[in-house]
Amino acid sequence: MVPALLCLLGCQLLGEALVQLTRAPVPGPVLGMLLLALWLGLVARGRIPAALGQTADVLLAHLSLLFVPAGVGVMLHLQRIAAEWLAIVAALVLSTLLAIAATAIAMRAVLRRLPPPADDSDGRDAHG
Template sequence: MKVFRQLAIILAINFTGELLSKSLSLPLPGSIVGMFILLILLLTGIVKEAHIAETADFFLEKMPFFFIPAGVSVMVAYQFIEGHLATVLATILLSTLLVMIVSALVAQLIIKKKNDD
C-alpha cells in the first residue's frame, strides 16, 4: 500500500504540473513544471524524501526502459534528419557535454555544502 501512496503523490504532482502548463500556456512541458513543483515541495519539507523514496528509486532503476520509445522514434523518423546528421550529432554531443558539466558542478556544490554543515 505504501508504494501506491508514493505513486499517487508523484502522479498528483505531475498532473498538477501538466494542468499548470496547459492552463497558463507555459513554454515548458508539464512534466518539467511538475519536477519544479516536486523540488519546491521537497525543499520546503511539505513532501519528505521518505514519502516518495521507494517509487522514485524504482523509476530511476528502470529509466533506460523509458528511453526505448524515443530511440525507436528516431529510427522511424531517420529520413527527416538524414540531411542534417552533422547538426544533430553536434547538438547531441554539445548538450551531453553541457549536462555533464552542470551535473558535475551541482554535485560539487552539494558535496561542499554537506562538508560545510
C-alpha cells in the same frame, strides 16, 4: 507504492495543467518535477517520505525501460535524421556548451555566497 505513484503523477498533471493555462515554454513534466522539489524542500523540509523514496528507487532501477519508446521514435525517423544531421549535431554541441557555461556561472554564484573557509594559518604546517 500506489500513493507515491499518485503523488508523482499528480505533480506531473499539475505541471501539465499549469503549462496549458500559462502557455509557459517549459514541458509539463519538468514543471511538475520542479513543483515536487519545491514541495519536498519547503513543506517536507527535505525529508523524503519512505514510500516516495522506495517508489523512486524502483523507477530508477528500471529507468532504461523508459528509454525504449524514445529509441523506437528515433528508429522511425532515421531518414529525417539523415537529412538534417548537421543541424542536429550543431544543436547538440551548442546546447552542451551552453549547459556547461550556465553550470559554471551558477556554481560561481553559489560559491560567492558561501562563507570563506576557516583560516588555520597559525605558523605550523598541516601535520603539526
